[in-house]
Amino acid sequence: MVFKPVSSPHRHAALSTARVMQWVIAALLPGIAVLTWQFGWGTLINCAIATATALLCEAAMVALRGRSIRFYLNDYSAAVTALLLAVALPPLAPWWLVVIATASAIVIAKQSYGGLGYNPFNPAMVGYVVVLISFPLEMSSWLSPQSLLAAGTSHASLGESLAVVAGASADGWTGATPLDLFKHGVNGQLVDTFYAEQPLFSGAALAGVGWEWVNLAFLAGGLVLLGRGIFTWHAPLAMLASLALMAALFWDGGSSTSGGSLPLHLFSGATMLGALFIITDPVSSAVSTRGRLVYGALIGVLIYLIRVWGNYPDGVAFAILLGNFAAPFIDNYTVPRSYGHQRARRATEHPQ
Amino acid sequence: MSDTPPTAGPGLAEVAGNGLWHNNPALVQLLGLCPLLAVTTTVVNALGLGLATLLVLVGSNAMVSLIRHQIGDAVRLPAFVLIIAAFVTCAELLMKAYAYELYEILGIFIPLIVTNCAILGRAEAFASKQPLGLAVWDGLMMGLGFLAVLLLLGAIRELFGSGTLLANMQLLLGSGASDWVVRPFGSEFSFLVLILPPGAFLVTGLLIAAKNAIDERREARRKAARGQLAKGAKRVRTTGHIA
């Protein structure tokens, strides 16, 4: 018998990249379900368009690079990017918006850098930001949650939703997000008065009717992933902790110029989605666990800064991109101490 | 005294080819990117700055070439910058006199033509070593190459960013040009990211990629043609990867 030489180890754990991505998709499902319940068919249509666009773009780019399409599409990473985008974009957004966002994410932010594993920035966030700054009007037209719709009405049926996506208007169902409302709606009122006036807040336990459920659903999905060991707790906990800390530090008891309460920041907007699904994207985050703590904390601080003192109601996307920027620098200073060494070394240290 | 010995100068066609394609200041040398990316939001802006740069390039090349034997080696760069600054001031004053609104729109980027490395680079690398005629020709070709890229970039960004083409041409070309504007996508179209700096970088990158792709295709075609002729010849590869 003659055998080919193969290097050790000769056995392998069961996890594969495709399996990791499939788990992430599975963990997104509760959030998608809640979004559909609260806001109608829009999210599912977004998912469909985004996934189709992502797979097409990835196949085209991989073919352009002269590689095997099947091998590269089988790792499900394009699908994950598409779903994250679809969830972040407003439901019933025009179809071309979704297409442009997904195409930018896959073609520019991912494949131009070399494909999976080589992108310095999170592709979903890049796609989101491209359309956010290009089409501010479309990106700020969200829907009212189910519980706030006028009695008797419900969200658009599938057919009507498709029509809106194709270009019809959606006036009957629009509404602002809690953060948007908080940023632009408080006109010299105390927070409590404002909350009492706004049905979006008065009916909510934490932070905006419907929106808090969305965030809780994403939190649940993320905790499942944490339990499976798909990612470590360092980055999400650091981000949530630093965001909470910032909100608590700057909470002045609810005056008219306050930045928003702690529950508002933690449970509205894209906070939970960002904490558990986007900053845990391993490719663009810091490498060591200590680095991930710093990375998460930095992003939490930036989210608060942009939300309260920046121009945009929700700063998760920009904060994450800025964190991606800082990740290599953080990596340089957070190399763990290895066995047999007195102290940790810097990654750019010259060998003795 | 410039101490580089005069060599046999390149031909006119070669200089033209370099300036317009092979050594294009914006797409190959990647010089002068700051004004390139900042003012190419519309065609009229791009045209204005491009013409100003062309004027300065031709003038400074001519001047530098004329005095190239008199400038000492140690002071040549400050001397070149002085010459370029003089021409930029002339261009700025001309623009201020004859195209005031455009001058206002372009703002700081007109004086910043002084810092455009393409101009200083040509003065140092070419005009200070070549006779007058060739230097002027080179300045003209480089300037036209730069202008071409500016116009292309401006057209793409304006068309896909704001949905118009040739808007506000009256700022430069007189009131008769105000109705040249076209709106092929209707009046509501806008894709803001292309007007903003990220879009500028993306479109420039795509233009460079397009140029490289065209070059590669021509090279491949030329090789195929040559390969067919020299069938029996043996060539030993000493560089490149063996596919």
Place this chain on the structure above:
Amino acid sequence: MRKVWETPGGIHPAENKHQSVGRPIGQLALPEQLVIALNQHAGPAAEPQVAVGQTVLKGERIARSGAAALHAPSSGTVVAIEQRPVAHPSGLPAECIVIACDGRDQWAERQPLADYRSVDRQRLLDTVAERGVAGMGGAGFPTAIKLATDRPITMLIVNATECEPYITADDALLRERADELLTGVDIASYLLGDPAERVVGIEDNKPEAIAALRAAIAARGADHAPVELAIFPTKYPSGGERQLIQIITGQELASGALPAELGIVCQNVGTLYALKRAIVDGEPLISRVTTVTGRACAVNGNYDTLIGTPISALLAHNRLAPERLARLIMGGPMMGIALPSSELPIIKTSNCLIAADDTEVAAEQPAQPCIRCGLCAEACPASLLPQQLFWHAQSQQHDKLEAHNLFDCIECGACSYVCPSNIPLVQYFRAGKGEIRQQRADKAKSDFARERFELRQQRLEQQERDKQAKREARKLAAEQAKAAQAASQASGDEAPANSAAAMIAAAQARAAARLASPEQQREKLERAIASSRARLERADANLAAASAEGADAEALKPLLAGQAAAAQKLAQAEQKLAALAEADSAASPATESTASADAELDAAGRAIAKARQAAAEREALSPAALLDRDIAALDKRLTKLRDKLVAADDDQRELLAASLAKLEAKQQALHSQREAVADGV
């Protein structure tokens, strides 16, 4: 229960040990041929000490190198000493001694040493080395060297961990022969100077082995030194030396350091058992316990295997089904080598053979891009960042690899095991380490070459400077001589002595300025002698010529001085040579060169004597007497010239007349000088 610490990282692969521990350790039939590889130990390959055709007995030593030795595992005839394929990751063949067994399995004379404590430690270590005991847990490091450490040892750790899946050789050994193992522990303790602690580190997945150990410890009695058990949770890779030290003591071994620096020595269970057999039973290391496992074999178990047994024999004994065999692995599934064929011999470190079918090995899959998930960093027992090491190994950035502590990687394979993208991480690290080692070797070579070049440059420059100094000294001496000459014209009798003395002094200075080895000195002296002789001859010739021409004392003076100087130099050189010859002959027998030098010395001596005499004569004379002599010599010359004039023909006559006139003028001058001296002092 002894306290244990936890190591970072680690994985928990399926153990798959139950298949091979169900039965006691089996015996195998004697194979037809035994192939003993000569490069089994860590370090240089052993040198064969038998010849082809020689008959050997079981246990007879057949190869030796330093502290490693190889012995014939069975009696038979040496049929070949040649290159044979061996189980090495490089796949290269190695020199092997092939023994054809004669079936009698006859032992050579054994020398048991039950009372090892009465033997001096160094002699006992030599015996250990002679009997070929080497590390059987991995690298085959000669045990005699490991136990010969001169640092104080406070702990002997017995590595019974066997953390890799599938391997049960140490487990079986412990279950059946724990008492013999403990004897081995005692021997090792004695060799290490009786360390304070003896700890057996074992995982908790071997309850039977633990029970057997406990029973054996209890049965020993109180007069033996105590042996502790440290039982810790099963995790791969706890059996690595560094990890085991951390588990048992909580201390970390500094990067690049040996355990002896912490006062610890680790030994594998198999090695200690072999130590007992070698010393107490007198049987050199010729067999080991090997696990044969894997689904492609119908039978799995542990066997006492002779070193050099072909693997195919083992597999045949275990009823291998060749069509099911997907991969043959020597070692464990995490760090073992995939063998290219089964016609390879067992070596001292072959602890396990896995005949795996395709359900037991991971199918080879193309590697996907690294998604930087960090699972590898979580699994790494050395707390490295494998994803960063992979990144830098791919792009061959060697300084970044070293900054991330690449050489602390123990190549356990835990990172490759968990990688979701199937990247062969360990392979990249091995390649990176190899490249860096090659770079270091190249750099050392080029540094050495540069040093040699610089030294050579220095030597050449020094030679140049020496030559220059010689030239200067010579010039100085000549000037001094001239000055002395001029001075002697005015002052008088000190002149020749001065000039001669000055020349001598100059020559001495030159000699003193040189530092030379005896050989160089001899060469220099011989050269000096030759040149001095030549100069002396020239001076003689000049003097003779001048005398023949009838030169006066003035003209003669410098020539005489020159002759004297040359003679002096010759004398000095000969003296030195003689001294050197004396010193040499005191240390070693005289050579021919000194004999010939002696002959030369005689000739030189005669010439020197003559020159000395002439100089002495000149010195002895007073200025007046000197002048008288000169005048007399001049008169003689004049007479000769006048005679020539008479005898010459016309054209010569003019010349001669001119010379005559000159000489007559000189004579006048000398006479007046003579009168002045007479009138003066």
